[in-house]
Amino acid sequence: MLPLREVLTALLCCFLCPLPGAWAGAVPPQTINAGAGPVPSSGNPWAQSQPQLPRAPNVVLILLDDVGFGAASSFGGPARTVAMDRLAAEGLRYNQFHTTGICSPTRAALLTGRNHHRVGFGTVSGFERPAPGYHGLWNPATATVARVLHKAGYATAAFGKWHNTPNWELGPAGPFDRWPTGLGFDYFYGFQGGQASQFETPLYRNTTPIEAPRTAQAGYHFTTDIVDDAIGWIHTQQAYAPDRPYFLYMAPGATHAPLQVPKEWVDKYRGRFDQGWDRLREETFARQKKLGIIPANARLTPRPEGLPAWDSLSPEARRLHAREAEVYAAFLAHTDYEMGRLIQQVRAAPGGENTLVMYIVGDNGASAEGGLTGSDNDMAEFFLMAPPAALETRLARMDDLGSVARDNHVPVAWAWAFNTPFQWTKQVASHLGGTRNPIVISWPARIKDRGGLRSQFVHVNDVVPTLYELLGLAAPAQVDGVAQEPMDGVSFAYSFVDPKAKSAPRRQYFETLGNRAIYADGWMASARHGLPWALFSRKEDFDRDAWELYNLNQDFSQSHDLAAQYPEKLQQMKALFEQEAAANQVLPLGLGTGQSNQAPYWFRNSKHFSFHPDLPRMPSLAAPSLLRSHRISAAVDMPVQGGDGVLLANGGRFGGYVLYVQDRHLVYENNFMGTRSERLVSATAIPAGPVRLDYRYQRSNPGLWGGGQGQLSINGEVVAELPLPRVGPPAMDGSFDIGQDRGSTVSAAYPGSFPFGGRLLEVNIDLE
CATH class of the missing domain: 3.40.720.10 (Alkaline Phosphatase, subunit A)
Structure with missing residues (x-):
């Protein structure tokens, strides 16, 4: 009798050799134990934990x-x-x-x-x-x-x-x-x-x-x-x-x-x-x-x-x-x-x-x-x-x-x-x-x-x-x-x-952003919804979309609309789309064309956030939104000399905000999507020792990217004020950083990541 290990190895080889059924006849498919249960008590658990795939590509x-x-x-x-x-x-x-x-x-x-x-x-x-x-x-x-x-x-x-x-x-x-x-x-x-x-x-x-x-x-x-x-x-x-x-x-x-x-x-x-x-x-x-x-x-x-x-x-x-x-x-x-x-x-x-x-x-x-x-x-x-x-x-x-x-x-x-x-x-x-x-x-x-x-x-x-x-x-x-x-x-x-083989019989729906189509054995019915360069101007009036009909078996480039010639075929295809859409969770149309304000972000129900300088880089998209009135407060210990660097940054060269120290002065920069930038610079230098550095933003314009008033203070004393006409989101590929500005930097006014040169204890954000 062959040892069990050799029998299992032979069976594995039979089942796992990469010989597709289309070429080699009926190859018995392998049934994968994809974590459905524990390893049986009999047999070698080490062998079962490392499947062997001889000649697998x-x-x-x-x-x-x-x-x-x-x-x-x-x-x-x-x-x-x-x-x-x-x-x-x-x-x-x-x-x-x-x-x-x-x-x-x-x-x-x-x-x-x-x-x-x-x-x-x-x-x-x-x-x-x-x-x-x-x-x-x-x-x-x-x-x-x-x-x-x-x-x-x-x-x-x-x-x-x-x-x-x-x-x-x-x-x-x-x-x-x-x-x-x-x-x-x-x-x-x-x-x-x-x-x-x-x-x-x-x-x-x-x-x-x-x-x-x-x-x-x-x-x-x-x-x-x-x-x-x-x-x-x-x-x-x-x-x-x-x-x-x-x-x-x-x-x-x-x-x-x-x-x-x-x-x-x-x-x-x-x-x-x-x-x-x-x-x-x-x-x-x-x-x-x-x-x-x-x-x-x-x-x-x-x-x-x-x-x-x-x-x-x-x-x-x-x-x-x-x-x-x-x-x-x-x-x-x-x-x-x-x-x-x-x-x-x-x-x-x-x-x-x-x-x-x-x-x-x-x-x-x-x-x-x-x-x-x-x-x-x-x-x-x-x-x-x-x-x-x-x-x-x-x-x-x-x-x-x-x-x-x-x-x-x-x-x-x-x-x-x-x-x-x-x-x-x-x-x-x-x-x-x-x-x-x-x-x-x-x-x-x-x-x-x-x-x-x-x-x-x-x-x-x-x-x-x-x-x-x-x-x-x-x-x-x-x-x-x-x-x-x-x-x-x-x-x-x-x-x-077989290069001449007919396409496998099938139906396939298509739908993104309200644009939709249905394919069935060479025929395609299509309904465009809006213009792709005007995504945010679309309305959910899907019943007004015009349906077109194409025979792709004879019309490779989808160039000749047959809707008027074959109205019954078009109605059949439209009904098929509705059937496929219902079966595949497509309906109701329009759900993919806008953003939800109900997404379960970790910061959704909070108004106070505390960050320490050992925080790893976080995507800007995952950070709290500061489009509303808010305060950023940094507790620092400034050295007698030096102490420049970033306290908090969010975004990158194509949008964001950054609070930093430069030449002993507190600076806040609002980079509106890389199109314009405003800088608040403190009128006085930051003293040595324990210091609280604050930036406060009071929003006054209720518009989508409406602005407001920015204010800097050192130990509670206001040292700069400036209106900010427009305040937008950080760049999509930007990062939220404490104590430095990693990757693409929000401001061109400093070199590299510009790590803070003093001792940064913590940064707090409070939403109003």
Whole structure:
């Protein structure tokens, strides 16, 4: 009789060899014991705690941000994506892969295999509502692929942007169960939130805030950093667990605003966009047909009403907008170069040929959030806190675009051009410009159709079911004792071996921000709700939205509306959307278009807060709001000489406030979204010894960003007063700091983090 250990090893090998059923016949799926119960008393508990996965492939899942279908050269676009081209030459390109149309929802669907509303992400993190489908709390009945693969024996890691944790759980006290490391990833290195400076990134390692390994001035860039860290992580796995497969999720912040990239990359594209967005679409469309990326009968959709023709612009405006596009293309090319470094390391390592790489080119289409004229202060203008700067002002600082000094974004018309040949942009889940993104898949050990093209309908929620089939795993019925909801996605592994296979029969709804569509076996009904560059002007009059009907089997680019020709078919599709929306917690529409004032922030019911100088960095979004009347009081012990430095700071160069000491004088600076700044400076110097330093703000203007009166005092004596016309929120990617100003600094008046040089006892905030 064989020893029990050898029998178990043989069985594990039979069940876990990566032979997908689409190729090797019916492979019995592995049933994963995903924490459903205790380890049995019999057998070797050590062996059961370390599953063996002979010949299981590594998996690298790459997700870019805000990249349109027609942006990358691999799909006919103007940005040279060498790594993507190389990967496509050794694998497959898909031209009918779909996302949800916006950030957090796509990521939730990608990592679970479920529709985004069922995971709790009907909208982006930061816009949650206390309603099913929109709460942003990651439904535990929809476990991530990282959790499942970890239970099956994989090492798991996430790098880059993570935009799926509620803002109120981003503080240093947690809870952390909805951070990447609480959702199945052994390791996380990146940033939280929807966007961040690429040069002054607020980094986390697992759940601990850390500072970047070098400054922007010393050459730091986020994409390069996360690839370096990912390569180091792979090397660690190879050194200490060479037989353990890994799952690596790489999600850079590119090409989401701010569009920031080293200048030498931007210079490579100088003059490449002088022809303008209308001509670029025509050029991209022609390249797509030449490459065979789109069918010969595909039609180029017209420019939407409201977008200006390039020829209607002044020469000065054309010069500015051409530079904005140069920065975007450079950002994408630089990102692809860094992804190429990662892929090269993956392939060169032992088992590199048996590594499945999925390269998803965007979590949605290119973004219209730069507005009609583009922006070099994106958040201030997007949230209507400031109008776009005058053309003359923007031209004068045009060379700063792409640098740490600018929060820049492209105009809508460039986004539309980067989404060639489709209509519309990110947010518009009703149309393919918002939802159809490229994907490139390579697995040299298994995929032998090198350079192949696939045109099956695929949705982002199909990725996880596909991985499970390829790895020989069954989706678990329970994970950590929680019964799991069934998969919404379907495996597309069948397409790896049969390029002509018909798309799997399916229906798939789309909905973000009230834009909605329903797909069923080649037909799509679509209803756009509002304009993507005017998000906050939308009304919830959904019954007035016009529905369109398309036969995508014959109309690749969604160019010919058949609603008038087939009214009965349209009514059938609309009814199907209502059915799917009800089943997936989409209704009522409109819940994802605004922010709730009921979010359970830790400071919600408090008016007094006390902080000590050993406080770790906290995201600005997780700190108490000081838009109301308040007092900041710092207890310090000033030395006889020196004592300069920051007492409290919240935000960064694109908005915030800071209380600090400079040249022995108390200073308060109000930075309104990087558009204007007011400084209060004490008339007298701060004495040595124990001192109380106060700032008081009395709000007098009830408007949204209304201002009031600022006042400084030393030991109770008023030493400065100044009206503050506008007081706004801190920068989205800023930090709340005590005793220094980490990362992007609120003020340019001091060097670096400017740590306080005296003894800071505590800082108190009192809300009135």
